[in-house]
Amino acid sequence: MNAPLAPAFVNGDVSFWYRSIGVPVPTEPLAGDVQADVAIVGAGYTGLWTAYYLKKLDPALRVVVLEKEFAGFGASGRNGGWLAGLLPGSAARYAKHHGRDTALRFQREMFAAVDEVIRVAHTEGIDADLVKGGLFNVARTPAQAARLRAEVVAQRSWGWTPEDVDLLSTREMTARINVEGALAASWSPHCARIQPALLARGLARAVRVLGVELHERTPVTEIARGRAVTPGGTVSADLVLRCTEGFTAAVPGHHRDWLPMNSSMIVTEPLDSWDEIGWSGSELLGDMAHYYMYAQRTADDRIAFGGRGRPYLYGSRLDDRGHTHDWTVDALWRLLTSFFPAVKGARVEHAWSGVLGVPRDWCATVGLDRSTGLGWAGGYTGHGVTATNLAGRTLADLALGRDTDLTTLPWVGRRVRRWEPEPLRWLGVHAMYRLYRLADAREATGTPRTSVLARIADMITGH
Numbered sequence: 273m274n275a276p277l278a279p280a281f282v283n284g285d286v287s288f289w290y291r292s293i294g295v296p297v298p299t300e301p302l303a304g305d306v307q308a309d310v311a312i313v314g315a316g317y318t319g320l321w322t323a324y325y326l327k328k329l330d331p332a333l334r335v336v337v338l339e340k341e342f343a344g345f346g347a348s349g350r351n352g353g354w355l356a357g358l359l360p361g362s363a364a365r366y367a368k369h370h371g372r373d374t375a376l377r378f379q380r381e382m383f384a385a386v387d388e389v390i391r392v393a394h395t396e397g398i399d400a401d402l403v404k405g406g407l408f409n410v411a412r413t414p415a416q417a418a419r420l421r422a423e424v425v426a427q428r429s430w431g432w433t434p435e436d437v438d439l440l441s442t443r444e445m446t447a448r449i450n451v452e453g454a455l456a457a458s459w460s461p462h463c464a465r466i467q468p469a470l471l472a473r474g475l476a477r478a479v480r481v482l483g484v485e486l487h488e489r490t491p492v493t494e495i496a497r498g499r500a501v502t503p504g505g506t507v508s509a510d511l512v513l514r515c516t517e518g519f520t521a522a523v524p525g526h527h528r529d530w531l532p533m534n535s536s537m538i539v540t541e542p543l544d545s546w547d548e549i550g551w552s553g554s555e556l557l558g559d560m561a562h563y564y565m566y567a568q569r570t571a572d573d574r575i576a577f578g579g580r581g582r583p584y585l586y587g588s589r590l591d592d593r594g595h596t597h598d599w600t601v602d603a604l605w606r607l608l609t610s611f612f613p614a615v616k617g618a619r620v621e622h623a624w625s626g627v628l629g630v631p632r633d634w635c636a637t638v639g640l641d642r643s644t645g646l647g648w649a650g651g652y653t654g655h656g657v658t659a660t661n662l663a664g665r666t667l668a669d670l671a672l673g674r675d676t677d678l679t680t681l682p683w684v685g686r687r688v689r690r691w692e693p694e695p696l697r698w699l700g701v702h703a704m705y706r707l708y709r710l711a712d713a714r715e716a717t718g719t720p721r722t723s724v725l726a727r728i729a730d731m732i733t734g735h
Protein backbone atom coordinates (compact mmCIF):
# COMPACT_ATOMS: atom_id res chain seq x y z
CA MET A 273 0.00 0.00 0.00
CA ASN A 274 1.41 3.38 -1.01
CA ALA A 275 1.07 6.21 1.48
CA PRO A 276 -1.51 8.81 0.36
CA LEU A 277 0.34 12.11 0.23
CA ALA A 278 -1.31 15.46 0.97
CA PRO A 279 -1.01 18.06 -1.83
CA ALA A 280 1.33 20.04 0.41
CA PHE A 281 3.46 16.95 1.20
CA VAL A 282 7.10 17.74 1.95
CA ASN A 283 9.93 15.23 2.06
CA GLY A 284 12.87 16.33 4.19
CA ASP A 285 13.59 20.06 4.55
CA VAL A 286 14.94 19.09 8.00
CA SER A 287 11.64 18.14 9.68
CA PHE A 288 7.95 18.82 10.10
CA TRP A 289 8.77 20.45 13.43
CA TYR A 290 10.51 23.28 11.55
CA ARG A 291 7.82 23.50 8.94
CA SER A 292 5.41 24.49 11.69
CA ILE A 293 7.70 27.15 13.20
CA GLY A 294 9.83 28.10 10.17
CA VAL A 295 13.30 26.82 9.29
CA PRO A 296 15.63 29.24 11.12
CA VAL A 297 17.84 31.70 9.27
CA PRO A 298 21.31 30.91 10.65
CA THR A 299 23.20 33.65 12.48
CA GLU A 300 26.55 34.98 11.33
CA PRO A 301 29.38 32.46 11.10
CA LEU A 302 32.57 32.87 13.08
CA ALA A 303 34.78 35.48 11.41
CA GLY A 304 38.27 35.68 12.88
CA ASP A 305 40.16 33.98 15.68
CA VAL A 306 38.81 34.14 19.21
CA GLN A 307 39.93 33.10 22.68
CA ALA A 308 37.47 31.33 24.99
CA ASP A 309 37.42 29.25 28.15
CA VAL A 310 35.31 26.52 26.59
CA ALA A 311 34.60 25.77 22.91
CA ILE A 312 31.62 23.52 22.20
CA VAL A 313 31.26 21.83 18.81
CA GLY A 314 27.63 21.18 17.84
CA ALA A 315 24.49 23.04 18.91
CA GLY A 316 22.06 20.19 19.44
CA TYR A 317 20.61 19.56 22.89
CA THR A 318 23.97 18.22 24.16
CA GLY A 319 25.97 21.31 23.21
CA LEU A 320 23.23 23.70 24.28
CA TRP A 321 22.56 22.04 27.66
CA THR A 322 26.32 21.97 28.36
CA ALA A 323 26.63 25.68 27.53
CA TYR A 324 23.54 26.44 29.63
CA TYR A 325 24.82 24.77 32.80
CA LEU A 326 28.37 26.08 32.36
CA LYS A 327 27.08 29.65 32.33
CA LYS A 328 24.69 29.00 35.19
CA LEU A 329 27.53 27.61 37.31
CA ASP A 330 30.08 30.24 36.31
CA PRO A 331 28.61 33.30 34.57
CA ALA A 332 32.09 34.73 33.99
CA LEU A 333 33.14 31.89 31.65
CA ARG A 334 33.57 32.69 27.97
CA VAL A 335 31.72 29.89 26.19
CA VAL A 336 31.66 29.70 22.37
CA VAL A 337 29.37 27.22 20.56
CA LEU A 338 30.15 26.36 16.93
CA GLU A 339 27.40 24.85 14.78
CA LYS A 340 27.77 23.83 11.15
CA GLU A 341 24.13 24.61 10.16
CA PHE A 342 21.81 26.09 12.76
CA ALA A 343 21.09 25.22 16.40
CA GLY A 344 18.79 22.19 16.46
CA PHE A 345 19.59 21.14 12.87
CA GLY A 346 20.36 17.52 13.84
CA ALA A 347 18.39 14.90 15.73
CA SER A 348 17.45 17.53 18.33
CA GLY A 349 15.19 19.24 15.79
CA ARG A 350 13.84 16.05 14.23
CA ASN A 351 13.09 13.51 16.96
CA GLY A 352 9.86 11.88 18.08
CA GLY A 353 9.48 14.17 21.07
CA TRP A 354 9.70 11.52 23.77
CA LEU A 355 11.21 13.26 26.77
CA ALA A 356 11.54 9.88 28.48
CA GLY A 357 13.32 8.63 31.60
CA LEU A 358 14.79 5.63 29.76
CA LEU A 359 18.50 4.88 30.12
CA PRO A 360 20.55 5.50 26.97
CA GLY A 361 21.83 1.92 26.98
CA SER A 362 21.60 -1.22 29.06
CA ALA A 363 21.56 -1.04 32.88
CA ALA A 364 23.32 -4.41 33.04
CA ARG A 365 26.18 -3.19 30.85
CA TYR A 366 26.64 -0.01 32.86
CA ALA A 367 26.57 -2.07 36.05
CA LYS A 368 29.06 -4.62 34.73
CA HIS A 369 31.96 -2.20 34.97
CA HIS A 370 30.76 0.22 37.62
CA GLY A 371 28.59 -1.78 39.97
CA ARG A 372 24.88 -2.18 40.49
CA ASP A 373 24.45 0.85 42.76
CA THR A 374 25.74 3.36 40.23
CA ALA A 375 23.46 1.87 37.56
CA LEU A 376 20.49 2.24 39.93
CA ARG A 377 21.51 5.83 40.66
CA PHE A 378 21.81 6.51 36.92
CA GLN A 379 18.21 5.36 36.40
CA ARG A 380 16.89 7.65 39.16
CA GLU A 381 18.87 10.57 37.65
CA MET A 382 17.22 9.86 34.29
CA PHE A 383 13.76 9.99 35.86
CA ALA A 384 14.69 13.26 37.57
CA ALA A 385 16.09 14.68 34.33
CA VAL A 386 12.62 14.61 32.75
CA ASP A 387 11.47 17.01 35.45
CA GLU A 388 14.64 19.07 35.21
CA VAL A 389 13.99 19.74 31.50
CA ILE A 390 10.41 20.72 32.33
CA ARG A 391 11.66 22.99 35.15
CA VAL A 392 14.14 24.80 32.90
CA ALA A 393 11.59 25.13 30.10
CA HIS A 394 9.24 26.88 32.56
CA THR A 395 12.01 29.02 34.08
CA GLU A 396 13.32 30.15 30.70
CA GLY A 397 9.89 30.65 29.12
CA ILE A 398 10.40 27.90 26.53
CA ASP A 399 6.99 26.84 25.23
CA ALA A 400 7.72 23.43 23.67
CA ASP A 401 4.16 21.97 23.74
CA LEU A 402 5.31 20.06 26.82
CA VAL A 403 2.84 17.71 28.49
CA LYS A 404 3.95 15.02 30.95
CA GLY A 405 1.43 12.39 29.87
CA GLY A 406 3.55 9.25 30.41
CA LEU A 407 4.52 6.41 28.10
CA PHE A 408 2.65 3.36 26.83
CA ASN A 409 4.49 0.40 25.37
CA VAL A 410 2.18 -1.94 23.52
CA ALA A 411 2.53 -5.57 22.41
CA ARG A 412 0.58 -6.86 19.43
CA THR A 413 1.83 -10.45 19.14
CA PRO A 414 2.21 -13.14 21.82
CA ALA A 415 6.01 -12.97 21.48
CA GLN A 416 5.94 -9.18 21.96
CA ALA A 417 3.68 -9.64 25.00
CA ALA A 418 6.18 -12.11 26.50
CA ARG A 419 9.02 -9.61 25.87
CA LEU A 420 6.99 -6.80 27.40
CA ARG A 421 6.38 -8.79 30.60
CA ALA A 422 10.06 -9.75 30.73
CA GLU A 423 11.05 -6.11 30.24
CA VAL A 424 8.92 -5.00 33.18
CA VAL A 425 10.42 -7.76 35.34
CA ALA A 426 13.91 -6.60 34.28
CA GLN A 427 13.04 -2.95 35.00
CA ARG A 428 11.82 -3.91 38.46
CA SER A 429 15.14 -5.65 39.07
CA TRP A 430 16.85 -2.36 38.16
CA GLY A 431 14.98 -0.34 40.73
CA TRP A 432 11.77 0.60 38.90
CA THR A 433 8.88 0.47 41.40
CA PRO A 434 5.24 -0.31 40.50
CA GLU A 435 4.77 3.48 40.41
CA ASP A 436 7.57 3.74 37.82
CA VAL A 437 6.25 1.03 35.50
CA ASP A 438 3.26 -1.28 35.51
CA LEU A 439 1.52 -3.78 33.28
CA LEU A 440 -1.93 -2.92 31.95
CA SER A 441 -4.67 -5.18 30.72
CA THR A 442 -5.70 -4.88 27.09
CA ARG A 443 -8.92 -3.22 28.21
CA GLU A 444 -7.07 -0.60 30.28
CA MET A 445 -4.76 0.13 27.37
CA THR A 446 -7.37 0.40 24.64
CA ALA A 447 -9.55 2.58 26.87
CA ARG A 448 -6.67 5.13 26.76
CA ILE A 449 -5.33 4.56 23.23
CA ASN A 450 -7.25 2.24 20.96
CA VAL A 451 -4.41 0.33 19.30
CA GLU A 452 -5.67 -2.34 16.91
CA GLY A 453 -4.60 -5.83 17.98
CA ALA A 454 -3.17 -4.77 21.37
CA LEU A 455 -2.56 -7.85 23.53
CA ALA A 456 -0.72 -6.25 26.45
CA ALA A 457 0.80 -2.95 27.47
CA SER A 458 3.03 -1.31 30.03
CA TRP A 459 2.70 2.16 31.41
CA SER A 460 5.23 4.55 32.91
CA PRO A 461 4.64 8.13 34.07
CA HIS A 462 8.26 9.13 33.31
CA CYS A 463 7.74 10.66 29.90
CA ALA A 464 6.61 13.98 28.47
CA ARG A 465 5.56 14.97 24.96
CA ILE A 466 7.58 17.82 23.44
CA GLN A 467 7.78 19.64 20.11
CA PRO A 468 11.51 19.00 19.61
CA ALA A 469 12.44 22.01 17.49
CA LEU A 470 10.74 24.40 19.92
CA LEU A 471 12.90 23.01 22.72
CA ALA A 472 16.09 23.32 20.64
CA ARG A 473 15.39 26.86 19.49
CA GLY A 474 14.23 27.89 22.97
CA LEU A 475 17.46 26.58 24.46
CA ALA A 476 19.50 28.39 21.81
CA ARG A 477 17.74 31.62 22.81
CA ALA A 478 18.26 30.95 26.51
CA VAL A 479 22.00 30.35 26.20
CA ARG A 480 22.46 33.53 24.17
CA VAL A 481 20.68 35.50 26.88
CA LEU A 482 23.17 34.03 29.37
CA GLY A 483 26.02 35.37 27.25
CA VAL A 484 27.05 32.27 25.30
CA GLU A 485 28.42 33.11 21.84
CA LEU A 486 26.68 30.89 19.30
CA HIS A 487 28.04 30.86 15.75
CA GLU A 488 25.87 29.06 13.22
CA ARG A 489 26.93 28.15 9.64
CA THR A 490 30.32 27.40 11.24
CA PRO A 491 31.60 23.87 10.53
CA VAL A 492 34.50 22.73 12.68
CA THR A 493 37.09 21.06 10.46
CA GLU A 494 39.57 20.10 13.16
CA ILE A 495 39.32 19.46 16.88
CA ALA A 496 42.68 19.41 18.67
CA ARG A 497 44.17 20.17 22.08
CA GLY A 498 43.38 23.81 22.81
CA ARG A 499 41.58 24.62 19.56
CA ALA A 500 38.58 24.15 17.29
CA VAL A 501 39.35 25.14 13.71
CA THR A 502 36.69 26.52 11.34
CA PRO A 503 36.93 28.06 7.82
CA GLY A 504 36.38 31.55 9.29
CA GLY A 505 38.77 31.34 12.23
CA THR A 506 40.05 29.30 15.14
CA VAL A 507 38.65 29.23 18.65
CA SER A 508 41.47 28.74 21.13
CA ALA A 509 40.19 27.34 24.41
CA ASP A 510 41.42 25.33 27.39
CA LEU A 511 38.57 22.91 26.85
CA VAL A 512 37.05 21.74 23.56
CA LEU A 513 33.88 19.65 23.88
CA ARG A 514 32.64 17.48 21.02
CA CYS A 515 28.82 17.30 20.95
CA THR A 516 28.27 16.04 17.41
CA GLU A 517 26.35 12.76 18.08
CA GLY A 518 25.16 11.18 14.79
CA PHE A 519 27.50 13.43 12.79
CA THR A 520 30.60 12.30 14.67
CA ALA A 521 31.65 9.93 11.86
CA ALA A 522 32.45 13.04 9.77
CA VAL A 523 34.72 14.56 12.43
CA PRO A 524 38.37 13.83 11.54
CA GLY A 525 39.75 11.06 13.76
CA HIS A 526 36.34 9.76 14.85
CA HIS A 527 35.05 7.97 11.75
CA ARG A 528 34.36 4.63 13.44
CA ASP A 529 33.50 5.79 16.98
CA TRP A 530 29.72 5.97 16.67
CA LEU A 531 27.69 4.51 13.86
CA PRO A 532 25.31 7.09 12.31
CA MET A 533 21.96 5.31 12.44
CA ASN A 534 18.97 6.73 10.58
CA SER A 535 15.53 7.03 12.06
CA SER A 536 12.56 8.22 10.00
CA MET A 537 9.21 9.80 10.70
CA ILE A 538 5.95 10.71 9.00
CA VAL A 539 3.23 13.04 10.21
CA THR A 540 -0.43 12.98 9.21
CA GLU A 541 -2.74 15.85 8.49
CA PRO A 542 -4.72 16.99 11.56
CA LEU A 543 -7.11 14.11 12.28
CA ASP A 544 -10.82 14.12 13.05
CA SER A 545 -11.01 10.45 14.10
CA TRP A 546 -10.00 10.94 17.75
CA ASP A 547 -13.29 9.51 19.04
CA GLU A 548 -12.24 6.13 17.64
CA ILE A 549 -8.58 6.46 18.58
CA GLY A 550 -8.87 7.95 22.06
CA TRP A 551 -5.41 9.24 23.07
CA SER A 552 -6.62 12.28 24.94
CA GLY A 553 -3.75 12.49 27.45
CA SER A 554 -0.76 13.37 25.21
CA GLU A 555 0.84 10.04 26.18
CA LEU A 556 3.75 8.78 24.11
CA LEU A 557 3.35 5.43 22.38
CA GLY A 558 5.89 2.73 21.54
CA ASP A 559 5.80 -0.97 20.82
CA MET A 560 7.78 -4.15 21.39
CA ALA A 561 8.52 -5.10 17.77
CA HIS A 562 12.15 -5.56 16.76
CA TYR A 563 11.52 -3.07 13.95
CA TYR A 564 9.95 -0.83 16.58
CA MET A 565 7.79 2.28 16.22
CA TYR A 566 7.43 5.42 18.34
CA ALA A 567 4.66 8.00 18.17
CA GLN A 568 3.12 11.09 19.64
CA ARG A 569 -0.17 12.92 19.25
CA THR A 570 0.97 16.41 18.34
CA ALA A 571 -0.34 19.58 19.94
CA ASP A 572 -2.25 20.28 16.70
CA ASP A 573 -3.92 16.83 16.63
CA ARG A 574 -1.83 14.90 14.14
CA ILE A 575 0.01 11.64 14.68
CA ALA A 576 3.78 11.85 14.30
CA PHE A 577 4.94 8.28 13.77
CA GLY A 578 8.52 7.04 13.54
CA GLY A 579 10.50 3.90 12.96
CA ARG A 580 13.73 2.51 11.65
CA GLY A 581 13.47 3.19 7.90
CA ARG A 582 16.71 2.69 5.96
CA PRO A 583 18.98 2.31 8.94
CA TYR A 584 22.48 2.94 7.68
CA LEU A 585 24.26 4.26 4.59
CA TYR A 586 27.48 2.64 3.37
CA GLY A 587 30.66 4.27 4.69
CA SER A 588 28.76 6.10 7.44
CA ARG A 589 27.46 8.64 4.91
CA LEU A 590 25.22 11.18 6.56
CA ASP A 591 21.81 12.61 5.92
CA ASP A 592 20.55 14.86 3.15
CA ARG A 593 18.56 17.43 5.13
CA GLY A 594 16.13 14.74 6.21
CA HIS A 595 15.11 13.40 2.79
CA THR A 596 13.40 10.03 3.22
CA HIS A 597 13.16 7.09 0.84
CA ASP A 598 9.65 6.40 -0.62
CA TRP A 599 9.89 2.81 0.62
CA THR A 600 10.24 4.07 4.19
CA VAL A 601 7.31 6.48 3.89
CA ASP A 602 5.09 3.66 2.61
CA ALA A 603 6.29 1.22 5.30
CA LEU A 604 5.63 3.73 8.10
CA TRP A 605 2.17 4.46 6.68
CA ARG A 606 1.31 0.75 6.54
CA LEU A 607 2.39 0.32 10.13
CA LEU A 608 0.55 3.44 11.31
CA THR A 609 -2.72 2.37 9.69
CA SER A 610 -2.36 -1.14 11.11
CA PHE A 611 -2.20 0.47 14.57
CA PHE A 612 -5.05 2.88 13.83
CA PRO A 613 -7.33 1.82 10.93
CA ALA A 614 -9.33 5.03 11.53
CA VAL A 615 -6.39 7.02 10.15
CA LYS A 616 -6.81 5.49 6.66
CA GLY A 617 -8.91 8.41 5.43
CA ALA A 618 -6.14 10.91 6.21
CA ARG A 619 -2.94 11.68 4.30
CA VAL A 620 0.74 12.10 5.07
CA GLU A 621 1.83 15.70 5.18
CA HIS A 622 5.57 15.43 5.85
CA ALA A 623 8.30 12.78 6.01
CA TRP A 624 11.81 13.24 7.34
CA SER A 625 14.78 11.39 8.78
CA GLY A 626 17.71 12.09 11.06
CA VAL A 627 20.85 10.47 12.36
CA LEU A 628 21.65 9.29 15.86
CA GLY A 629 24.93 7.99 17.26
CA VAL A 630 25.36 4.31 18.16
CA PRO A 631 28.51 3.18 20.01
CA ARG A 632 29.73 -0.40 19.48
CA ASP A 633 28.24 -1.53 22.82
CA TRP A 634 25.03 0.55 22.44
CA CYS A 635 25.69 2.54 25.65
CA ALA A 636 26.21 6.31 25.79
CA THR A 637 29.28 8.06 27.17
CA VAL A 638 30.30 11.42 28.66
CA GLY A 639 33.92 12.28 29.31
CA LEU A 640 36.71 14.79 29.59
CA ASP A 641 40.36 13.96 29.17
CA ARG A 642 42.05 16.35 31.59
CA SER A 643 45.46 15.83 29.97
CA THR A 644 44.26 17.14 26.57
CA GLY A 645 41.27 19.27 27.55
CA LEU A 646 39.13 17.36 25.04
CA GLY A 647 35.67 16.28 26.11
CA TRP A 648 32.64 14.62 24.54
CA ALA A 649 29.12 13.37 25.17
CA GLY A 650 26.81 11.23 23.06
CA GLY A 651 26.08 7.82 21.62
CA TYR A 652 22.56 7.90 23.07
CA THR A 653 21.30 5.21 20.62
CA GLY A 654 18.03 7.05 20.03
CA HIS A 655 17.31 7.90 23.68
CA GLY A 656 18.92 11.31 23.87
CA VAL A 657 16.12 13.80 24.41
CA THR A 658 16.36 13.46 28.19
CA ALA A 659 19.87 11.98 28.41
CA THR A 660 21.37 15.09 26.74
CA ASN A 661 20.22 17.15 29.72
CA LEU A 662 21.96 14.84 32.18
CA ALA A 663 25.00 14.70 29.87
CA GLY A 664 25.12 18.51 29.67
CA ARG A 665 25.05 18.89 33.44
CA THR A 666 27.69 16.18 33.81
CA LEU A 667 29.98 17.65 31.17
CA ALA A 668 29.65 21.08 32.79
CA ASP A 669 30.67 19.58 36.16
CA LEU A 670 33.62 17.78 34.58
CA ALA A 671 34.70 20.95 32.76
CA LEU A 672 34.66 22.97 35.98
CA GLY A 673 36.49 20.23 37.91
CA ARG A 674 33.55 19.69 40.25
CA ASP A 675 33.27 16.30 41.96
CA THR A 676 29.53 15.73 42.09
CA ASP A 677 27.11 12.81 42.13
CA LEU A 678 26.89 13.16 38.38
CA THR A 679 30.60 12.80 37.66
CA THR A 680 30.60 9.30 39.16
CA LEU A 681 27.70 7.97 37.08
CA PRO A 682 28.63 4.84 35.13
CA TRP A 683 28.63 6.46 31.68
CA VAL A 684 31.40 8.90 32.65
CA GLY A 685 34.77 8.28 31.02
CA ARG A 686 33.76 5.05 29.28
CA ARG A 687 35.98 4.06 26.37
CA VAL A 688 34.26 1.80 23.87
CA ARG A 689 35.84 -0.16 21.05
CA ARG A 690 35.30 1.18 17.56
CA TRP A 691 33.03 -0.20 14.83
CA GLU A 692 34.52 -2.51 12.22
CA PRO A 693 35.76 -1.05 8.93
CA GLU A 694 33.60 -1.33 5.79
CA PRO A 695 32.22 -3.47 4.28
CA LEU A 696 31.83 -5.37 7.58
CA ARG A 697 30.03 -2.46 9.22
CA TRP A 698 27.45 -2.16 6.44
CA LEU A 699 26.97 -5.92 6.22
CA GLY A 700 26.53 -6.28 9.99
CA VAL A 701 23.97 -3.49 10.34
CA HIS A 702 22.00 -4.53 7.26
CA ALA A 703 21.98 -8.16 8.36
CA MET A 704 20.69 -7.02 11.75
CA TYR A 705 17.79 -5.11 10.26
CA ARG A 706 16.90 -7.82 7.77
CA LEU A 707 16.85 -10.36 10.57
CA TYR A 708 14.71 -8.05 12.74
CA ARG A 709 12.17 -7.70 9.93
CA LEU A 710 12.07 -11.47 9.40
CA ALA A 711 11.79 -12.02 13.16
CA ASP A 712 8.80 -9.65 13.36
CA ALA A 713 7.15 -11.47 10.44
CA ARG A 714 7.67 -14.85 12.13
CA GLU A 715 6.34 -13.56 15.44
CA ALA A 716 3.25 -12.22 13.65
CA THR A 717 2.23 -15.84 13.06
CA GLY A 718 1.42 -16.11 16.76
CA THR A 719 4.41 -17.94 18.19
CA PRO A 720 4.78 -17.05 21.88
CA ARG A 721 8.59 -16.94 21.85
CA THR A 722 11.01 -14.31 20.56
CA SER A 723 12.34 -15.45 17.20
CA VAL A 724 15.84 -16.87 17.23
CA LEU A 725 16.57 -14.59 14.25
CA ALA A 726 16.31 -11.55 16.50
CA ARG A 727 18.76 -13.10 18.95
CA ILE A 728 21.22 -13.72 16.10
CA ALA A 729 20.78 -10.08 15.00
CA ASP A 730 21.57 -8.86 18.53
CA MET A 731 24.66 -11.06 18.62
CA ILE A 732 25.98 -9.73 15.29
CA THR A 733 25.89 -6.07 16.31
CA GLY A 734 26.25 -6.34 20.07
CA HIS A 735 22.81 -4.79 20.64
Ligand SMILES: Cc1cc2nc3c(=O)[nH]c(=O)nc-3n(C[C@H](O)[C@H](O)[C@H](O)COP(=O)(O)OP(=O)(O)OC[C@H]3O[C@@H](n4cnc5c(N)ncnc54)[C@H](O)[C@@H]3O)c2cc1C
Binds near residue numbers: 346660
Ligand atom coordinates in the same frame (compact mmCIF):
# COMPACT_ATOMS: atom_id res chain seq x y z
C1 LIG B 1 14.04 10.67 13.77
C2 LIG B 1 14.57 10.63 15.20
C3 LIG B 1 13.69 10.39 16.24
C4 LIG B 1 14.17 10.36 17.58
N1 LIG B 1 13.26 10.26 18.58
C5 LIG B 1 13.70 10.35 19.87
C6 LIG B 1 12.78 10.40 20.93
O1 LIG B 1 11.56 10.47 20.73
N2 LIG B 1 13.28 10.41 22.21
C7 LIG B 1 14.62 10.39 22.47
O2 LIG B 1 15.03 10.36 23.63
N3 LIG B 1 15.53 10.43 21.46
C8 LIG B 1 15.09 10.44 20.18
N4 LIG B 1 15.99 10.53 19.16
C9 LIG B 1 17.40 10.77 19.50
C10 LIG B 1 17.62 12.20 19.98
O3 LIG B 1 16.99 13.10 19.12
C11 LIG B 1 19.13 12.47 20.04
O4 LIG B 1 19.71 11.51 20.91
C12 LIG B 1 19.48 13.85 20.58
O5 LIG B 1 18.76 14.86 19.91
C13 LIG B 1 20.98 14.06 20.43
O6 LIG B 1 21.29 15.43 20.61
P1 LIG B 1 22.75 15.94 20.27
O7 LIG B 1 22.80 17.36 20.58
O8 LIG B 1 23.74 15.05 20.93
O9 LIG B 1 22.89 15.66 18.70
P2 LIG B 1 22.31 16.50 17.47
O10 LIG B 1 20.98 17.08 17.77
O11 LIG B 1 22.41 15.63 16.26
O12 LIG B 1 23.30 17.72 17.36
C14 LIG B 1 24.59 17.62 16.85
C15 LIG B 1 24.88 18.96 16.19
O13 LIG B 1 26.25 19.01 15.83
C16 LIG B 1 26.34 19.72 14.61
N5 LIG B 1 27.62 19.35 14.02
C17 LIG B 1 28.00 18.13 13.58
N6 LIG B 1 29.26 18.16 13.11
C18 LIG B 1 29.69 19.44 13.27
C19 LIG B 1 30.91 20.10 12.96
N7 LIG B 1 31.94 19.46 12.39
N8 LIG B 1 31.02 21.41 13.23
C20 LIG B 1 30.00 22.08 13.82
N9 LIG B 1 28.81 21.51 14.11
C21 LIG B 1 28.66 20.20 13.85
C22 LIG B 1 25.13 19.24 13.83
O14 LIG B 1 24.79 20.10 12.77
C23 LIG B 1 24.07 19.16 14.91
O15 LIG B 1 23.34 20.35 15.02
C24 LIG B 1 15.56 10.54 17.83
C25 LIG B 1 16.44 10.76 16.77
C26 LIG B 1 15.96 10.81 15.46
C27 LIG B 1 16.92 11.06 14.33
